[in-house]
Amino acid sequence: MTEHPTSHNRRQAATSAAAPGAPAPDDAHGAVPDPRTAVRQTAAPGQEPGGGRPRPAFPADGPSGPAAHDGPPGPGEPAPRARERGTGADGPGGPGGPGGADAARGGGGRERRDTAESEHPAQPEHGTPEGESVWDADRNAARGAARRPGGRNGGTGPDEQAPAAQGGGRGREAARRGAAAGEHPAQPGEARAAAAAAGEVAYSTPEGGAPTVPPAVPPVPEAAAEAATARDRSGDRLRFVGAATRRIARGIDLDEIVLGLCRATVPTFADAILVYLRDPLPVGDERPVGPMMLRLRRTDRIPLDPDTDSGRLPLISSQSDLSPAVGGGPAAELCEVEAGGPLAEVLRGVRPVFGDSQAARAALPQLLGEGPCVASGQRTVLAPMRGRRRVIGAAVFVRRPDRPPFEPDDLLVAAQLATHTALGVDKAVLYGREVYIADELQRTMLPDSLPQPTGVRLASRYLPAAETARVGGDWYDAIPLPGNRVALVVGDVMGHSMTSAAIMGQLRTTAQTLAGLDLPPQEVLHHLDEQAQRLGTDRMATCLYAVYDPVAHRIVVANAGHPPPLLLHRGGRAEVLRVPPGAPIGVGGVDFEAVELDAPAGATLMLYTDGLVESRMRDVWTGIEQLRERLTATARLTGPNPPPLEPLCDEVLDMLGPGDRDDDVALLAARFEGIAPSDVAYWFLDPKAQTAGQARRLTRRALARWDLDDLTDAVELLVSEVVTNAVRYAERPITLRLLRTDVLRCEVGDDVPQLPRLRQARPSDEGGRGLYLVNRMARRWGATRLSTGKVVWFELAMP
Numbered sequence: 115m116t117e118h119p120t121s122h123n124r125r126q127a128a129t130s131a132a133a134p135g136a137p138a139p140d141d142a143h144g145a146v147p148d149p150r151t152a153v154r155q156t157a158a159p160g161q162e163p164g165g166g167r168p169r170p171a172f173p174a175d176g177p178s179g180p181a182a183h184d185g186p187p188g189p190g191e192p193a194p195r196a197r198e199r200g201t202g203a204d205g206p207g208g209p210g211g212p213g214g215a216d217a218a219r220g221g222g223g224r225e226r227r228d229t230a231e232s233e234h235p236a237q238p239e240h241g242t243p244e245g246e247s248v249w250d251a252d253r254n255a256a257r258g259a260a261r262r263p264g265g266r267n268g269g270t271g272p273d274e275q276a277p278a279a280q281g282g283g284r285g286r287e288a289a290r291r292g293a294a295a296g297e298h299p300a301q302p303g304e305a306r307a308a309a310a311a312a313g314e315v316a317y318s319t320p321e322g323g324a325p326t327v328p329p330a331v332p333p334v335p336e337a338a339a340e341a342a343t344a345r346d347r348s349g350d351r352l353r354f355v356g357a358a359t360r361r362i363a364r365g366i367d368l369d370e371i372v373l374g375l376c377r378a379t380v381p382t383f384a385d386a387i388l389v390y391l392r393d394p395l396p397v398g399d400e401r402p403v404g405p406m407m408l409r410l411r412r413t414d415r416i417p418l419d420p421d422t423d424s425g426r427l428p429l430i431s432s433q434s435d436l437s438p439a440v441g442g443g444p445a446a447e448l449c450e451v452e453a454g455g456p457l458a459e460v461l462r463g464v465r466p467v468f469g470d471s472q473a474a475r476a477a478l479p480q481l482l483g484e485g486p487c488v489a490s491g492q493r494t495v496l497a498p499m500r501g502r503r504r505v506i507g508a509a510v511f512v513r514r515p516d517r518p519p520f521e522p523d524d525l526l527v528a529a530q531l532a533t534h535t536a537l538g539v540d541k542a543v544l545y546g547r548e549v550y551i552a553d554e555l556q557r558t559m560l561p562d563s564l565p566q567p568t569g570v571r572l573a574s575r576y577l578p579a580a581e582t583a584r585v586g587g588d589w590y591d592a593i594p595l596p597g598n599r600v601a602l603v604v605g606d607v608m609g610h611s612m613t614s615a616a617i618m619g620q621l622r623t624t625a626q627t628l629a630g631l632d633l634p635p636q637e638v639l640h641h642l643d644e645q646a647q648r649l650g651t652d653r654m655a656t657c658l659y660a661v662y663d664p665v666a667h668r669i670v671v672a673n674a675g676h677p678p679p680l681l682l683h684r685g686g687r688a689e690v691l692r693v694p695p696g697a698p699i700g701v702g703g704v705d706f707e708a709v710e711l712d713a714p715a716g717a718t719l720m721l722y723t724d725g726l727v728e729s730r731m732r733d734v735w736t737g738i739e740q741l742r743e744r745l746t747a748t749a750r751l752t753g754p755n756p757p758p759l760e761p762l763c764d765e766v767l768d769m770l771g772p773g774d775r776d777d778d779v780a781l782l783a784a785r786f787e788g789i790a791p792s793d794v795a796y797w798f799l800d801p802k803a804q805t806a807g808q809a810r811r812l813t814r815r816a817l818a819r820w821d822l823d824d825l826t827d828a829v830e831l832l833v834s835e836v837v838t839n840a841v842r843y844a845e846r847p848i849t850l851r852l853l854r855t856d857v858l859r860c861e862v863g864d865d866v867p868q869l870p871r872l873r874q875a876r877p878s879d880e881g882g883r884g885l886y887l888v889n890r891m892a893r894r895w896g897a898t899r900l901s902t903g904k905v906v907w908f909e910l911a912m913p
Contacts (some may be wrong), residue, residue, distance in 0.1 A: 186702065196472050250310050351527055354382060359534045366545065368395075369412075370539040374382065375509070375531060376414035383527065384495075384511040386415035388445055389910045390481065391499075391507035391539065397547050406451040406458075406506060408428075408481065413445070446483030461498045466528040468520065469494025481508065492519040497528040499536035506536055539892060552585045555612070559619040567600045568855040569664025569789045574757035575767060575781040579610045579725070586778030587614030588723045589622050593629040596898040596905040598664050598853060601629045602784055604721040605657035606676065617653055621645065621699075625659070632900040635659040635672035636708040639699060643674070646700035654700035657746055658693075662713055664788045665853075669719070672708040674699045677724055677734060677793035680742055684716035684756055686749035688742045715788040716756050720745065725777030726770070744769050759783050793820075795852040799837070801844040801864075809837040809850055813860075816852050825858060826913045828891055833860060836906050840864040857893070857909045865903040 289662045358378035365371035372389050379387050393409035396402050424678045451458050460467060474496045481496075493515065499507040509532050556578070564572040572592050579586055587607025595601055603625050607618045624645045628638045638659050646653045656676040663670045668779035671679070671691065675698035682688045691711060697704040713719070720741075727737025748757050748765045757765075759804065763783055770779070795816040799805045806807045817826050833850070844864035853859040872889055875882035888895050888908050895908035 153780065156204075171693050195612045216320065253431060260598055288630060307725070308532075348523075351523060353529055355530050358383075358531055362531070362534050362538055365538060366542065368542045369541060371535060371542055372412045374538075375535045376412055379511065379531065380414045381416045383524075383531075385514045385517060386413070386510075386512040388413045388482070388510040389535075390449065390509070391506065392505075393448070395506060395539070395543050396504065397543050402504075403810040403898070405453075408449040408451060410445060410447045411507070444483075446481070449481050449483075452480075455480060460496060462510060464498050464500050464505070466495050466497035466525045466532065468525070469496065478510070492521075493517070495520055495525065495528045497532040498531045499539070501536040501540040506539055508532075509535070552612070555615055556585045559615055560589055561591060561623065565594050565600070567592075567594045567664075568598045568853070568859070569787050570600055570662055571759060571785040571787065573763050573783045573785075575763045575779070577725075577767065577770075577779040579776070579778045582848065584617040585612055587608030587618045588725065588778045589618050590778035590780045590782040591622060591625065592782070592784075593626055595629065595632060595661065596863075596900065596907065597851070598789065598855075598859070600662050600664075600784075601723060602660045602662060602719070602782060603629075603657065604676070604723060604780055604782050605655055606723040606725075606780070607653075607655040617646075617649060619657070620649060620656060621657070625657075630898070632898065632899075634708060635661055635670050636706040639672050639674045639696070639706040643702060643704070647702050652700075654698050656698050656724075660719070660721070662719075662784065662786065664786070665791075666793055667713050667715065667786070667788050668710055669713040669786075670710045672696070672706050674706060677722065677727060679722075679736060680720040680738075680745060682720065682745045682749055683713070683720040685754070686746060688745040688749070690738060690742060713786045713788075715786055718756060718759070718762070718787050719784045719786065720764075720766070721782040721784075723778070723780045725779040726766070729776045740769060741766065756785065789855060793854040797850045798847045799841075799850055800847050801841045803841070805848070806834050806838045806840045809833050812850065812853065820854050822854075822913065825910055828910060829858070829860065832888050832908055832910075833862075833892060835887055836860075836862045836908070839870060839884055840866075841904070843868075857912060859907060859909050861905050861907040863900070863903060863905040867899055867903055869897045869899060869904055870906060 163401075279538045327500060358375075361378045362371055362374040365374050372391075375389060376387055389411045391411045392402070392407040393407045394402075449457075451461065454867070456473060457480045460473050460477040463473075469475070469478060470491055474494070478496060493513040495511040497509045497511065498505050499509055509528070510518075511528055539663050556576075561574075564574055566572065574590055576588065576590070585611055586606075589603075589605050589607075591601075591603040593601040593603065603622075605613045605618070605621060607621065621642060624642055625638065633641070639657060642657060646655060655674075658671065658676040658679065659674075660669055660671040660679070671693050673693045673696045675696055678693050678695075679691050681691055693709055694707045696706050722741070724734060727741055728734045729737070732740070744766060745762075748762060751757065754897055763781055765780060767779070795812070797812055799808075799809060810833060813829055813833050814826055817823060817829060837848065837850065840862050843866045846865045849861070849863040851861045851863075853861070870885055872885045873882060875886065891910075892908035893911050895906075897904055897906045
């Protein structure tokens with residue numbers, strides 16, 4: 115082996131550094147000796163035979179034999195392998211020395227490798243992980259020896275190697291490297307103190323003995339058990355709070371949130387719970403007016419009978435008590451919190467308190483009433499429930515006497531539960547207010563009830579897009595028109611939000627106003643298109659407007675980009691009406707076309723929005739075909755008679771699957787019954803003075819034909835007054851029509867657009883009393899403006 119040029123100098127330095135009693139040179143910088151070089155103290159230095167070359171000293175009882183060197187042996191020096199196995203009976207590596215057998219088995223080879231590796235310090239140590247120092251390897255070996263039998267107390271057994279021996283030549287090599295680097299060995303006491311300060315295991319070297327490991331201080335079993343139990347309890351509390359808050363947060367309305375608190379608490383945390391909330395609950399920034407009232411919202415407890423299937427029984431006012439957790443009678447359902455009283459002070463403090471505290475002993479009787487009494491000791495917790503801005507209630511947690519009482523840490527758990535519940539109640543109240551506003555808005559935008567005009571029966575349905583979006587832009591309407599006609603309207607504003615609902619309301623009001631003018635359907639859509647453009651450039655909607663005439667048994671339909679209507683005939687055949695599609699209203703600059711179709715008696719017209727037939731699962735025309743098939747299948751069930759309207763609407767909505775509710779749905783069904791020609795009498799009369807007498811004669815004949823002689827006098831008087839007013843101002847022939855349905859209806863039309871007004875005639879006036887008579891004698895009356903004039907009508911009850 116080739117010797118490194120500096121190896122001899124390092125050996126000399128190591129030898130001089132290892133010699134005991136050698137004076138340590140003064141450290142000019144006052145450096146603290148490295149404990150890793152100081153902990154291994156060597157025995158008296160030995161002198162190598164032949165040539166007087168000094169050799170590094172080794173422990174007197176070290177089992178690994180003399181340290182190997184790099185150069186060839188000197189004069190009289192034994193061969194390296196012989197030295198590795200021991201050179202004398204009394205030598206440290208000889209058979210007589212302690213640990214000699216162990217050294218013969220493996221110490222020499224390890225020493226040669228360590229010596230060779232010490233010549234190249236840049237390389238990692240053999241047998242240690244990459245980057246691990248020799249000190250770490252020796253420390254690990256010492257720890258392993260301390261864990262083996264015989265080494266627990268820091269000593270070595272008779273058949274065991276000392277900890278220093280397991281390091282072999284690596285420990286001496288570390289000492290040699292430290293000496294070569296200019297480090298100064300410290301005294302044994304200083305080395306142990308430095309090692310202890312560094313958190314390392316320091317070896318002790320008794321005289322004539324091997325380095326030993328100081329005994330470890332065993333932990334106290336009782337303290338460790340108590341600490342583990344405390345950690346387990348803290349972990350259980352954290353897991354319980356996490357699960358309980360998740361259950362409380364799942365609720366979206368008030369009852370679900372309070373129920374979640376009760377179910378999460380009983381029986382895990384308490385045996386019984388009472389939840390009191392303010393009545394009424396404040397919403398948002400509202401300031402409550404009047405005294406604070408708490409109402410018992412819900413209670414829960416462990417059932418007394420262990421065989422009860424439900425596991426928990428919700429308490430209501432009829433249940434006697436929460437015995438044995440709470441005894442003495444039922445808890446009060448309503449409590450008034452007196453200002454400055456003990457209950458108000460506890461609620462103002464926000465923090466939960468034990469039932470045996472001075473504040474709770476005075477507050478609980480005021481909350482629960484004088485009858486109930488809670489268990490003694492720390493088995494009751496009164497927890498105020500504070501929301502975002504104010505206290506909204508209180509929760510009482512109770513444990514039975516046979517259960518361990520609450521601990522101080524349980525107050526934190528109760529505070530968490532009460533706070534999460536209060537915040538959830540706040541959100542539920544705000545959500546309930548928003549739902550109420552949305553429902554009221556949608557309800558006012560849609561008709562409360564449909565009219566029942568003569569000759570047609572109506573039914574409707576509306577479904578929002580989802581529970582979280584309760585308003586939308588779909589609407590329907592039925593508007594009575596003069597002549598027993600009725601306008602059927604269905605529309606869909608783009609989107610389903612508050613904005614869509616507001617635009618829908620404006621368009622519906624506009625449609626009602628235009629329908630009152632008795633404009634043709636295509637003209638109504640044209641004016642709706644202009645109104646949508648005035649509302650905004652992006653305000654678009656689809657609409658279908660139809661006018662049904664029960665006398666003529668005809669229907670006029672105009673479409674503005676809406677799905678076509680379906681007509682279910684009396685025999686069970688359903689067809690899609692061919693109506694020009696048109697452009698949506700709001701586009702502007704387009705014409706709308708109207709078509710007139712037959713409306714036979716017994717047929718049913720279905721008007722709907724695209725939410726019924728279109729979804730992510732199907733396109734519009736596929737949905738229309740499915741709707742047609744559903745109508746046909748439903749009609750077959752009733753045979754020759756048409757199906758009832760209300761069940762028919764429900765059957766149509768059943769075609770919506772779970773994933774088909776992408777949009778809100780509006781449905782309007784109209785069953786055409788018509789008016790038979792035999793129940794209609796119609797005349798044209800010229801506007802002249804004799805017209806009133808002619809009208810009375812025609813009316814008398816019609817009533818006699820219908821066997822309504824009892825109404826002759828009243829009808830003749832009212833017809834004479836209305837016809838006289840029309841003849842006075844009309845320039846073209848007037849119309850007189852009598853309709854016999856469930857009532858007797860009389861209509862008089864002329865070409866004058868001004869509507870008559872009811873006024874009080876003075877004694878000197880010759881006229882002005884005709885409408886007064888009509889108002890007193892008729893059941894209903896009215897006047898409607900037409901595009902060609904007006905119609906004045908009145909109704910009389912059938913005898």
